[in-house]
Amino acid sequence: MHTPHAVHLGIRVVETGPAFGVCALPFREELIGDPRRRVIFGGAITTLIDHASGLAVACAVEELRAIATIDLRVDYLRAAEPDLELYARSDCYRLTRTVAFVRAVAWERSAADPFASALGTFMLGANRTDSSYERLVRGKSSQ
Amino acid sequence: MNRIVDAIPYARFLRVEVERTDGGLECVLPFRQEIVGNAALPAVHGGVLGAFLELTALLRLLDESGSGPVPKPITFSIDYLRSAGPSTTRARAEIFKLGRRIANVRVVAWQDDRSRPVVAGNGKFLLS
Numbered sequence: 130m131h132t133p134h135a136v137h138l139g140i141r142v143v144e145t146g147p148a149f150g151v152c153a154l155p156f157r158e159e160l161i162g163d164p165r166r167r168v169i170f171g172g173a174i175t176t177l178i179d180h181a182s183g184l185a186v187a188c189a190v191e192e193l194r195a196i197a198t199i200d201l202r203v204d205y206l207r208a209a210e211p212d213l214e215l216y217a218r219s220d221c222y223r224l225t226r227t228v229a230f231v232r233a234v235a236w237e238r239s240a241a242d243p244f245a246s247a248l249g250t251f252m253l254g255a256n257r258t259d260s261s262y263e264r265l266v267r268g269k270s271s272q
Numbered sequence: 273m274n275r276i277v278d279a280i281p282y283a284r285f286l287r288v289e290v291e292r293t294d295g296g297l298e299c300v301l302p303f304r305q306e307i308v309g310n311a312a313l314p315a316v317h318g319g320v321l322g323a324f325l326e327l328t329a330l331l332r333l334l335d336e337s338g339s340g341p342v343p344k345p346i347t348f349s350i351d352y353l354r355s356a357g358p359s360t361t362r363a364r365a366e367i368f369k370l371g372r373r374i375a376n377v378r379v380v381a382w383q384d385d386r387s388r389p390v391v392a393g394n395g396k397f398l399l400s
Contacts, residue, residue: 132308132309132310132311132317133305133306133307133308133309133311134307134308134309134317134319134320135309135317137306137307158281159281159282159284159285160281160282160285161280161281161282162280162281162282162327162330162342163280163342163344164279164280164281165341165342166342169282170280170281170282170283170323170326170327171323171326171345171348172282172319172320172322172323172324172325172326172327173282173319173323175319175322175323175326175348175350176317176318176319176320176322176323177319178319179317179318179319179322180319195310197318197352197355198318198350198352199351199352200349200350200351200352201318201322201349201350201352202347202348202349202350203322203347203348203349204346204347205344205345205346205348208344
């Protein structure tokens, strides 16, 4: 996946499997949301989880199609510890023809002690490159 | 308000600016290559949009409460409505309920046309 923002943040892929992805986000002062506590801004964690989730869906589908986030809910269980690399693992636990369902956790020391958990849904083939052909096949009835 | 933005490193990282309009506080996310998630479209990264909404909600709360501890997010939900293209994104937050301990905030973001939102969110924050 070519995502300039992930590169900009320094997000890297740690592990992938049949329907899951693990990504890491290095700690950076620029990502702090609460200067007094030096806690990373929740939104940066959202980005990490969103990225790991897109990866999980990409791993789950048989052929790679455009993936778009429909919704994402992140629960902040506790503050993430400063100065540590953050990890997120997302699992695509259900896949239909058009929608993928994921759940994710994020942690800094142990996956068993996450600081955030999330649920998301993704649309498959959201902006497919072969859409012009498909529109021709379907005809004008859909317009 | 922009002083508060300057105090939040992540807000500076996204280069978010705050404007006070007739309709209230408005946050502005300028487009740049570094926030692209899908280079083929191109579209702004969903995570950035989520973060931008959360930041807008937080700034709205800070504007309401003045100084004090930074509200802590408990949960934040994001609905992605349209892909956000290569232009400026603006957001506005509305406080649904400001309780003693918990605030419920709703945020909407759009690009060229306010009646066509690109992303909407709802967050609960711990105030004390």
